[in-house]
Amino acid sequence: MKRTIFLYGLSLAALIVALKLLEFRFMVHSLSLEIYLSTIAVLFTAFGVWAGLKLTRPKTVLVPQTTYQFDTKRLETLGISKREYEVLELMAKGLSNQEIADTLFVSLNTIKTHSSNLFLKLDSKRRTQAIQRAKEIGLLP
Amino acid sequence: MKRTIFLYGLSLAALIVALKLLEFRFMVHSLSLEIYLSTIAVLFTAFGVWAGLKLTRPKTVLVPQTTYQFDTKRLETLGISKREYEVLELMAKGLSNQEIADTLFVSLNTIKTHSSNLFLKLDSKRRTQAIQRAKEIGLLP
DNA sequence: GCGCGCATCACCCGAAAGTATGATTTAGCG
């Protein structure tokens, strides 16, 4: 910070010196005051922009990472069917097999079959493990 | 954007006019060129800073949602002990009670007791439900 | 010291979850 202020003053001084030199060399009295002012204004505006961006914390907007999206490809590579995925979703919500069966209007045995297939395809032995794996590979949010 | 450029030009013109007026009014010839330059430099630097901050887009950064942090308060309000929380963590990893018992070098029955207490405190009936709840209230990432 | 919370463990029992196997129906596809 101190260094920046120092550099600022230094460049200001340098600019003035440069202009003074110009003044003597090329009879700059012929140049109008407006030209001077404009030049300096533009230069220091540019400097201001640069300094402002450099010195202030970058504005960052935190976006809640909604990376997840339904990826049919991944399901296909694992051979997981639509119905099995539905079961997986409800499992992840913490529902029991019976509750899942009631939700999907099928029998408990059907859910057991689906879940067994899921465990095979997700290489897991328990529902909690299956859920964890599914989240790891992005099947579930 | 166009409006901004227009305003910029306008303020520049206004400044020059103001200085010209000063020149006639107070015999500003006595003022040295350095004073002019410095004044303009400072003013336009300030303008540049303002313009730079105003015009740049805030960066949108995808934050990997590290909202989670170990919150002892929440654990206390629910009355969940350290050991119970350890069990909860391993549960969420998909481990069985037996595996958790082996990991923590205690007996299966101990884990059962801990998990039962957890279900009470998390108001759940199954481990999957407990995990889901724990994630909802920020106990687990 | 006494009570309390925590951690530990045990036993029993019923419910839920998971395994294995087989059967039926249906929709899609070559």
Add this chain to the structure above:
DNA sequence: CGCTAAATCATACTTTCGGGTGATGCGCGC
């Protein structure tokens, strides 16, 4: 039209979970 994959359900069996109860030891604070 026949084949196949998906979805459905069943029956039987094993394992895991979860509830209930009770017990022991340890550290901490009143």
